[in-house]
Amino acid sequence: MYDDLPEDHENAFVYLERRFREQLDESLKDNDQGSFDAYAKRRYMSAVKAAATSLDIPGIAEFPMPSNEREVWAAFEDFETDILNLTVQIEINHARRRKRYSVVFDGAERERLRHYIEQIRAVVEKSDAPQGKRDAIFKKLADLTLEIDRTRTRYEVVADAVLSVARLSGDVEREGLEPWWKWVKLIFGVIDDAKDKEPKQTLPAPEERKRLEAPRKQLPAPENKGFEKSFDDDIPF
Template identity: 35%
Template sequence: MCSETIFPTFQIILGVWMNHFPEFDDLPDDPEVAFVRLYERHNEEYQDRVRGEQDTRAEAVDFMNTMLGVARGLGIPAFDSWSIPDDWDEVYSVFTSFDRALKRYVMEIKVRKSRVTKVYSVSLNDEDKERIHGLVREIRDVLTKADLQDRKRNSLFAKLALFEADVDRVRTRFDNAMLMSLEIIGVVDQGTGTLKPVNELLRRIQSIMGLAKEKEPEQNQLPPPAEQKKLSPPPKQIEGPKSNGNFSSDLDDDIPF
């Protein structure tokens, strides 16, 4: 196969892997959490655009169109029954209902996700945090003296730094602690005996977090996955007979004065 054939093929493959939309790189994997993040971003932009404006219908339509696209892109069916109004005079009423439904949906996600986070995290007191930081320093000392490639050592240091930052939060998540432990244990198992003390240090960190979790009130079971219900659009208003601006003379006969 000639190089002219190979090179275009390589370009096609590279183009498939390349992310053409880097502004979405930091989105969470959870589509509902990603929806909330994008809502907060675009709602802030919308509020900036309408500040001080009298007629905000164009901005409202643009924001509504953006959020409908976000929902469709993330596979969230809640807004499938909503659409941009064709009548310019209906924009305000439709957008008001849409905005309320949007805020309610975002709040529902936040409350539901916060319950999940509480189950898989623990609140550490100051003493526990200090003990964990001390154990992390000991792990770092062992890794510093170990015969490791600089690239691998720096990667482990980065994981430890992220875990320590998580320890200082209001609640420390178990998944972050597990990711840190798994990577370090993988290196320990492949290394020399000088790394073996790390296993005991990690066990003590897990013990501190486990005992702290036992002291917390027992959490309820995780809420069942929310049913993906579609949010109903506002009902169509039935227009009455249009008046030419004058009351009918027939009505005058019914007025008792």
């Protein structure tokens, strides 16, 4: 689970919270013991708080942990609601940033881009660069070809491919950027034209992420949920 974390710390938090929630839901399946429910929910809360601390997500680490079974029933509802509030904000803000730094191509634009990429590939193939370096560039160009077939093409993938080819020139002032640079300029031209055709964003800039607050209320424990139980250790999943 931890080896598959996204690079972005907020996306990593959303990823981990969902994995912890899946583990919680699985542990509660077909279980009718109130004391175990409280234990499992407290473990989930502890794991989410630990992830928030490690990934520097504000507001969650300060959320007070319930110390006994009765407090779990009240605290979990507030914690669950606030986590949902936060993760939705993260996903909306990241979706808007992805849209800002990406572009949509139509069929004709994709065909032109594929042609330009093939021209760059041919230039690299004819170069005197070591085969290992050429293979690495071919991999970047293949990634770029796949990227333009996505719903939205990310600028970072385009830049990564261009920089890889640029390194092939070595000393730019001495060797110059031609002949592959003309194809790069044509790629940039397609990107600019496609971006200009997109509707301009009219939504206001994303607001600063809301900090989670302590529980706002204390709910009574459900009846017949078993005896109160103290919890000694906060052990994440």
